[in-house]
Amino acid sequence: MLRLERRPSPSRFWQAATPVLAVLLTMIAGGIMFALLGKNPVDAMRTIFWDPLFNAQFASYSRPQLLVKAAPLILIAIGLSLGFRAGIWNIGAEGQYIMGALAGAAVGLAFYPADHWYIFPLMVLAGAFGGWVWAMIPAILRSRFNTNEILVSLLLVYVAENILASMSLGLLRNPEGGGFPGSRNLSQYPSAANPELIAGTGMHWGVLAAFISVIAAYVLLQRHILGFHIKLAGQAPRAARFAGVNPGALVVLCMGISGTLAGLAGLFEVAGPAGKISIDFNVGYGFTAIIVAFLGRLNPIGIMLAGLLMALTYIGGELAQFMLGLPAAAIQAFQGMLLFFLLAVDVLTNFRIRLGARMGVAP
């Protein structure tokens, strides 16, 4: 029989080891699922985890995609992780991502076709502002009226999606697009484009922003009193008040940071890889980033690795879909397993597993 025994202090070893264990368990369970679907599990794992990076045939396309897909995930997840640490649950990063993209793209399109160096920086500011404003709605409602920020931020995603649809059909529609929905292509408008900075790497301004956010969050959490207060508020809210933390101000701050970063991610995406506003512009980065944040233990370095891993499962998953004919749902289930196992093995951080029945008195 198995039983759990509480550890006196959380285990540092297992804090680092549980994500690795979760990935291994996901591979095993996912392999079984793929086998039941009639595919060779070893082939499937190789296609998902190995081929995108090292197979000569695919790597030239997939390797840059790794950074392109990981950057928005990391950028959003870093912002979310600060709030999650403080017990502030922003579930609506997807909406903030859309609003950031819309605000940024609108500024860029307003200047079209002028050519100025300051257009792109202005778009970055607008993108950050769009995400920030969208996050301030649940933040202020929570700190003023104690509404549930989970619900409000989530529902605002659907509002944002409708605004996105309206914009791509109306205000921001490309006048030269023959009536099709969607804006002008920003990536073909040099003053507003977010280009690949080093050819063949996928590196663009958003990737740089993601790495900077990782370093900034790490310094904030390890060295700054604000980071300490964020952790304190999440772990022991009453002790945080004793330490002089103002809970309302912390909500506004954490929601503001996560909204800003999500908005930036949206702007970099719309000006670069996606190129334009379209009805289906958002692909769920804002939700996947929640998984990335937890997969990375809410730790900046962990989030960076988790973002890269999650991007890999996306790229590898797509590859597996057309190489092996795996259904898209199976790939989603595979990604879901990752979060499931991560949360399940998390118990090892605070508990140790003991084998055998409860011990009686020794003779």
Added chain:
Amino acid sequence: MTEVLRIEGVTKTYPGVVANADVSLSVQTGEIHALLGENGAGKSTLVKMIYGLVRPDAGQMIFRGAPFAPASPGAARVAGVGMVFQHFSLFEALDVAENVALGMENPPPMKTLAARIRQVSQDYGLPLDPSRRVGDLSAGERQRVEIIRCLLQDPKLLIMDEPTSVLTPQEVAILFRTLRQLASEGTAILYISHKLEEIRTLCDEATILRRGRVVATCTPREQSAREMAELMVGTTLTPPARRNRPLGHVALQVTGLSVPSPIPFGTALKDVSLKVAAGEVLGIAGVAGNGQDELLLALSGELRTAPQMVQIDGKGVGDLGPNARRALALVAAPEERLGHAAAPDMSLVENALLSGVVRKGLTKRGFIDWPATRTFAAGIVADFDVRTPGTHVAARALSGGNLQKFVVGRELSQSPGIIVINQPTWGVDAAAAAAIRQAILDRASDGAAVVVISQDLDELLEIADTFAALNEGRLTAQRPVEGLTVDEIGLMMGGAHGMEVAHHG
């Protein structure tokens, strides 16, 4: 008399700590047996083994003639062991009968249960209305719920863990009468306490533990409290030295403080006024739940009020937060150590930063100076004899008494001008309690104004210059401690809550 419980050579080791080493003791029917010891001496571990919460590594227990190794508290209860914990496990939103039912293996129908609760409470002089909501009960009444819950199971052995810490002197007397009645009917009682005078009046035998071992057994009535304390601690105790302190200006003044409680089922403060001069120690007594927590919050700055209601050196600070008040030299130590005064999962270093950051200057432009913080934490551990493997361990890994030493030490180490402290020695052993009291008096000698809120009257009488009591959110007038009698204090505290009909005659 026959033997109810016999423990032979019981040993329990935790990683890095021997909690119990070769402990033996024996309790007879009808005996009130005291278990005495410092914090970390192994008392809790021992009773947890008897109650089935912890399993011994070696040794054996014999309960009523048969080997006894309960796998769970449920099994221990079925065998006839009852336990009243120091911390109550009651649901405030439920009524008394529902709470009692939740603690039973097979509760009878509510009507029958209510009748039995009335019967038992009458038989043992513990009046309790089964239909009252626990949230509305005083601490003393809540303890009665726990005791009656045990008595309904007809225990052969009743374990009481620090039962008097939440009672007025009158309530203590009533509890003792109940315990003596139980003993006279043949129930064995294992009584854990730090209060040596209580043990001398109540207990027949005592087993004294030190560092996990039995160091002595004695008959408490034949020993002085001092002798027992020295057996327990292993050294000679000196009572705190009181220096004659000249009083300075009024450092802390509270005027007409009225504020609703931020705590569910809390007590609103009603027109509280007090005045403490530099060098003065004000002792505030009161049964738990009469506004102590709220008063601490209002003084520490966690609960804001109108500016003039709280004044530091004549300046209104009622609207300032904790850190602004710390900058004005006010430090506070809340009663609840884990979760309020300290963050359970954070290390002692991080917990030192928690309230020390302002006065110790532990940040530069917002960036934390970790080396200085580590030095500060290590200093607290050394100065206040906090027993811990190091400052890197999580606060929750420390025993209650050690964490208390750390939390109080953290505040007293910040060269405070005003100290507000709730339950400074709660759950702390005699030697450490003496050290904490001495440290408080030393700060007062250095010119600090001190407010000590405590439920330990002996403590207040020992260190306070002036005395007041909280009763349902109101504070009595401040009186000099000299010349106060225990009876007067009891009346200031509101007498015995809801006990008017008990033990008449």
